[in-house]
Amino acid sequence: MNEQSVSSQEQGTQRITLGKAINLGLRRAMERDPKVLLMGEDIGPLGGVFRVTDGLQKDFGSDRVVDTPLAESGIVGTAIGLALAGYRPVCEIQFDGFIFPAYDQITTQLAKMHYRSRGKSQVPVVIRVPYGGGIGAVEHHSESPEALFAHTAGLRVITPATPADAFTMIQQAIASPDPVLFFEPKARYWDKADVDVTAADQVLDAPGDVRAVVARAGTDVTIAAYGPSVTTALRAATAAESEGTSIEVIDLRSISPIDIPAVAESVRKTGRLVVVHEAPTFLGAGAEIAARISEECFYHLEAPVLRVGGFHTPYPVSKLEEEYLPNLDRVLHAVDSVLQH
Amino acid sequence: MNEQSVSSQEQGTQRITLGKAINLGLRRAMERDPKVLLMGEDIGPLGGVFRVTDGLQKDFGSDRVVDTPLAESGIVGTAIGLALAGYRPVCEIQFDGFIFPAYDQITTQLAKMHYRSRGKSQVPVVIRVPYGGGIGAVEHHSESPEALFAHTAGLRVITPATPADAFTMIQQAIASPDPVLFFEPKARYWDKADVDVTAADQVLDAPGDVRAVVARAGTDVTIAAYGPSVTTALRAATAAESEGTSIEVIDLRSISPIDIPAVAESVRKTGRLVVVHEAPTFLGAGAEIAARISEECFYHLEAPVLRVGGFHTPYPVSKLEEEYLPNLDRVLHAVDSVLQH
Amino acid sequence: MFTPGADGVNAPVGETDDDLIQLLTPDGERVHHQSYSPRVDHLDRVALEGLYRDMVLVRRFDTEATSLQRHGELGLWPPSLGQEAAQIGSGRAMAPRDYAFPSYRELGVVWTRGVDLRSTLHLFRGEDHGGWDPNEHNCHLYTLVIGSHALHATGYAMGVQRDGDVGTGDPGRDRAVVAYFGDGATAQGDISEALTFASVNDAPVVFFCQNNHWAISEPTQRQSRVPLYHRGRGFGVPSVRVDGNDVLASYAVTAEALERARSGGGPTFIEAVTYRMGAHTTSDDPTRYRTRADEEAWRRRDPIDRLRILLEREGTPPEFFTGLENEAEEFGAEIRDYCHAIPAPPIERIFEDVYATEQAQISSDRAWLTEYLAGFEEAAS
Amino acid sequence: MFTPGADGVNAPVGETDDDLIQLLTPDGERVHHQSYSPRVDHLDRVALEGLYRDMVLVRRFDTEATSLQRHGELGLWPPSLGQEAAQIGSGRAMAPRDYAFPSYRELGVVWTRGVDLRSTLHLFRGEDHGGWDPNEHNCHLYTLVIGSHALHATGYAMGVQRDGDVGTGDPGRDRAVVAYFGDGATAQGDISEALTFASVNDAPVVFFCQNNHWAISEPTQRQSRVPLYHRGRGFGVPSVRVDGNDVLASYAVTAEALERARSGGGPTFIEAVTYRMGAHTTSDDPTRYRTRADEEAWRRRDPIDRLRILLEREGTPPEFFTGLENEAEEFGAEIRDYCHAIPAPPIERIFEDVYATEQAQISSDRAWLTEYLAGFEEAAS
Numbered sequence A, B: 001m002n003e004q005s006v007s008s009q010e011q012g013t014q015r016i017t018l019g020k021a022i023n024l025g026l027r028r029a030m031e032r033d034p035k036v037l038l039m040g041e042d043i044g045p046l047g048g049v050f051r052v053t054d055g056l057q058k059d060f061g062s063d064r065v066v067d068t069p070l071a072e073s074g075i076v077g078t079a080i081g082l083a084l085a086g087y088r089p090v091c092e093i094q095f096d097g098f099i100f101p102a103y104d105q106i107t108t109q110l111a112k113m114h115y116r117s118r119g120k121s122q123v124p125v126v127i128r129v130p131y132g133g134g135i136g137a138v139e140h141h142s143e144s145p146e147a148l149f150a151h152t153a154g155l156r157v158i159t160p161a162t163p164a165d166a167f168t169m170i171q172q173a174i175a176s177p178d179p180v181l182f183f184e185p186k187a188r189y190w191d192k193a194d195v196d197v198t199a200a201d202q203v204l205d206a207p208g209d210v211r212a213v214v215a216r217a218g219t220d221v222t223i224a225a226y227g228p229s230v231t232t233a234l235r236a237a238t239a240a241e242s243e244g245t246s247i248e249v250i251d252l253r254s255i256s257p258i259d260i261p262a263v264a265e266s267v268r269k270t271g272r273l274v275v276v277h278e279a280p281t282f283l284g285a286g287a288e289i290a291a292r293i294s295e296e297c298f299y300h301l302e303a304p305v306l307r308v309g310g311f312h313t314p315y316p317v318s319k320l321e322e323e324y325l326p327n328l329d330r331v332l333h334a335v336d337s338v339l340q341h
Numbered sequence C, D: 001m002f003t004p005g006a007d008g009v010n011a012p013v014g015e016t017d018d019d020l021i022q023l024l025t026p027d028g029e030r031v032h033h034q035s036y037s038p039r040v041d042h043l044d045r046v047a048l049e050g051l052y053r054d055m056v057l058v059r060r061f062d063t064e065a066t067s068l069q070r071h072g073e074l075g076l077w078p079p080s081l082g083q084e085a086a087q088i089g090s091g092r093a094m095a096p097r098d099y100a101f102p103s104y105r106e107l108g109v110v111w112t113r114g115v116d117l118r119s120t121l122h123l124f125r126g127e128d129h130g131g132w133d134p135n136e137h138n139c140h141l142y143t144l145v146i147g148s149h150a151l152h153a154t155g156y157a158m159g160v161q162r163d164g165d166v167g168t169g170d171p172g173r174d175r176a177v178v179a180y181f182g183d184g185a186t187a188q189g190d191i192s193e194a195l196t197f198a199s200v201n202d203a204p205v206v207f208f209c210q211n212n213h214w215a216i217s218e219p220t221q222r223q224s225r226v227p228l229y230h231r232g233r234g235f236g237v238p239s240v241r242v243d244g245n246d247v248l249a250s251y252a253v254t255a256e257a258l259e260r261a262r263s264g265g266g267p268t269f270i271e272a273v274t275y276r277m278g279a280h281t282t283s284d285d286p287t288r289y290r291t292r293a294d295e296e297a298w299r300r301r302d303p304i305d306r307l308r309i310l311l312e313r314e315g316t317p318p319e320f321f322t323g324l325e326n327e328a329e330e331f332g333a334e335i336r337d338y339c340h341a342i343p344a345p346p347i348e349r350i351f352e353d354v355y356a357t358e359q360a361q362i363s364s365d366r367a368w369l370t371e372y373l374a375g376f377e378e379a380a381s
């Protein structure tokens, strides 16, 4: 390892992109634990198609940053074996739409190994998945399949919305003894923010659920969102403010589990909830949230919970994605609807 | 083809099991359309592990009842190719837990081919999946993964609850120009009922959505269920009747789409809804139903929608499945809860 | 005889390999091969000029599309630069009744199937997920999920068998299928399963693997320790390795494989050794993983150059080449005009053709969006 | 030399095959093999008696478990009857530090790993999804999803490499991994991907495929046109075919493969030709797909019988056999007693170990069930 080039030793706050934050988080985790290794297609010399692993093979070698054969089932399946041998593999899936060849390994093996063995076999595998739309890509490159993993017990599904969270949460994911699906909002890879590059250390001692956070406090309507939709929700809050509406934005950060108490707490205050995600609403994470909040806040809700998300179609051609995605206007429309109810 | 042994030419009503009803439905479809063929593991001389294809290879030959290599992705992938060549393949997946190697083909190819080609390529593939628990089986043999398919647009997901529906719906599935996941409630394979073996013919002219039916009319509480849970719901209705509660049971029959108008119509009458399915409730079909009914019947609901289903765990060992499954007591408990609310 | 890797750079897996079929050297010399040379005997000068024209026009299209992407007219483009011989040779060996399942880089194949190449722009412009009618051309759409279409090809071939269109001896009836994929794809389970299904069913399908040395940034060595054409044999599928920059050899081995398939002899695996001279796609940066020297070495084995030398030697007049240059120039202009004129798809397209029959969830989602958009119009009016 | 299929019934794919390694014929005759015989030279009579005892006790357990299933004590049982030589031979070739990844029929393998065989009853009684501590025995749990564990084995082997426990020359340090699967499994994409990953990484893993002629009702011919051991070669994995009913040959080829793996020589693919003499599982009905004659022919090649003949010829006294019979009898009784005494699992088990750390959804589901059950108790009291 080339000590010189390891920049994460720097302390304090840096202004970096979300992609760079993950890169730095991976680096930190690899420095901290020699058992951490990265696997995936084109993550070595190329640094991944989004350059998230840029420079890591150079510094940690090709045994720890492994360019694998082009086979997702093989990547996750061998990662499980490596985990059984005591390693902590972090797999990169190149795009959301290419995770499905690994679906069997994730669903029948990774998710169930700990249960099957009654805790004897831990499989702390992290699967990084750039997800979501808005980058003008071709088919299979813009999907949001998180619900297809969250429904399966044994997996944790988390997704950061900001560079600071990306930096911390990737390290939490790697430190977790449970398998974690780590969904990265690819449209936000280039978003920049200040990140305290020493911040993650304290959260690593208590692995477990990633809790929701109030991204912006408000009193009239709650918006629960995650990943790429948090930005949209925050924009909606800003826009609504000028019309006198105070929106509370909850960044869920975790889809399995979903921090229902955090949402309920907000809804008991606001009485109104809009859930936003890019995935199709039909059987999406928003369905669970709407079902739970409708049940638990039955007497607090002033209006039905509304969901703003993808339609029940494949992700459309990119020329139509602006109309397809839960954009600012659609979120504001839902906010108006719950207010006018 | 040996005409003698083709028993489905018989007219009128027969008392048969659900498994036999599917067998007869397959036979009918194969007689009707020479392009229909069956593919799967052990479906030939063995007749499938549940004997659902019993006798069909003998009568239709091994080109139309194909014992495939042991590879689910291969089965569905080649079925797609056969469909592109004008055939109507019906794939058998041996058990629910073994569908996942085919998940990529189903999700990225089968579901999206028609959309991708703007209707130029139809892929009328049916995938039969024995699903659900209650048969004392080992791991991977008792799961209910329907939500993992229903979330993906382009697929139809249906499931019969009775022999008569099994007979008709398998033929509807085969006649459908859309790909269909056909979930068979394996614990009900041996349930017997009268089936009019000429009944299917009329429904085949109008392929499209399979609608919900009122399996039992009632006025106080609605139970929406599907597949193996319909029997439990009906038993609950009988039990509740003796206590003076009138339960309406809706057999949904389709999970994609879900016949929300049918449920809403019932709920507008009863004001109370319990949804029952074996799949884990977290992000299960019940979440969508609860979300939609809570939204659409906001002012009609006297109590929150309750869901009775699997816990957020892998399907447990069979010695514990009675406690795990949404059994009669748990359904009645939910009914009591919505009544007492 | 040219041996891949003989010049020391970026040798294909397996290094020197006497099994490589070659009928035309990089220097434009014909090589005699006992069983394959007869397969190109009937190609007279005019036919060879036709192959040359194919390659030149396809390359022209490719160059034009790459530049359209640079000008923001396309979201992405996967150049086929350097792979023209493998694609044109194999594609021209197919009969109209045969069926092709391309991957996403098979511009040359799609051309041989009579598809208007401009249809390929729609996908990469983000305006369509497909672009042409597969049945009109017996050419399936591009498949982006690596390896999955090899199973579709195999299934289609099983359909051809069931149609009785194999082994009848009637050239107007017998048909076969070709599945195209890359070296990287060979690692995917689906490719192996396709080999299994094809083998046990004797399906009339040819697996045409273009080993272009790269799966994005990964050299073929990351996918296999042994030459890729060994793969087929482990599944009982006869296998052959051909110089994929040699249009004649690519034609010959494909013609032979197709003939065997159509006559009921079952599948064949072909490894065509070629080189992706361009970037993986216009989003890629090859300088991160390969050297200029590598690229240069392969440029000297250009598939078009060597046929030109042969044609010149065999008497093609200079006018042919200048005429073709003009044709290519016009072609380029047409492409640009066409691309600029592609209209944006209507919003309704989001919901069209998700199902072949109306589905309630689509109906309600569509109704919602229609009403929502109408609300804006009302507000605006 | 015995040739599979030479007696005309149910020949393994590939029919006669000179490559088949055999050191002991069905008639109990030793066969000399230049490279493999030396691998069993050190096995003296006592060692052979040990292998015999292994096979007899494992078969006894298997018979007992099958009968326990018939008596309703188990939900299911997958008999290993007939496959004892392949399993004991390969299992005994492993060192304690090696690691096994069995499928679900590897009773003999699990025995060689020192697992109390009675632990296997828990799974089939529906009382546990596993049954033993994998790390205590360097033996992974049974995997029921066909083929998937071959990738786990390969990944584990990649871990062994990273631990530096390959090629050190220190027998107390170097380790390898064995992945067990069947003929049917070879069709699964995961097996092919495992071969790819193992090959390109030179991973110390041995793929031990028991070709027992059947994948439930499907004969091996439905999975492959060529002998299965050809498969490995197409991935660059050295491959060998062994008589799987010959415990000595199974031992020898596995020992060699393990030695190569441990010393850094990479993976090996072994096809052990054997026969599933029982039903697929106790739920299966083999009369639907195979004949008594088939079964009889293979009974004449019983792996235990042939070793007994050898032992008798090489001077094992009759007391050994009677003593072993008594031991087996006692073993049988112990198994029954143990099985009957397995307590039902507590309800809390549903929620235990889904996650290694507490997870909110589990907590709330568990809390709900606890409260719900308490309600019944209250009602009852």
Ligand SMILES: Cc1ncc(C[n+]2csc(CCOP(=O)(O)OP(=O)(O)O)c2C)c(N)n1
Residues within 6 Å of the ligand: A041, A070, A072, A094, A098, A101, C105, C144, C145, C146, C181, C182, C183, C184, C185, C186, C212, C214, C215, C216, C276, C280
């Ligand atoms: C299942 C899947 N995984 C990953 C990708 C992303 N991807 C697109 S092209 C490519 C490399 C393909 O290499 P190869 O098969 O050699 O074909 P080539 O691009 O060289 O023509 C990768 C990894 C994909 N499209 N599908």
Ligand SMILES: Cc1ncc(C[n+]2csc(CCOP(=O)(O)OP(=O)(O)O)c2C)c(N)n1
Residues within 6 Å of the ligand: B041, B070, B072, B094, B098, B101, D105, D144, D145, D146, D181, D182, D183, D184, D185, D186, D212, D214, D215, D216, D276, D280
């Ligand atoms: C992915 C998957 N598909 C189907 C099954 C059902 N199944 C269980 S055993 C079996 C046959 C396995 O045959 P083989 O690999 O030869 O092993 P054997 O049973 O002969 O030991 C099948 C199809 C399964 N367990 N997993």
Ligand SMILES: [Mg+2]
Residues within 6 Å of the ligand: C182, C183, C184, C210, C211, C212, C213, C214, C215, C216
């Ligand atoms: Mg390539």
Ligand SMILES: [Mg+2]
Residues within 6 Å of the ligand: D182, D183, D184, D210, D211, D212, D213, D214, D215, D216
């Ligand atoms: Mg077998």
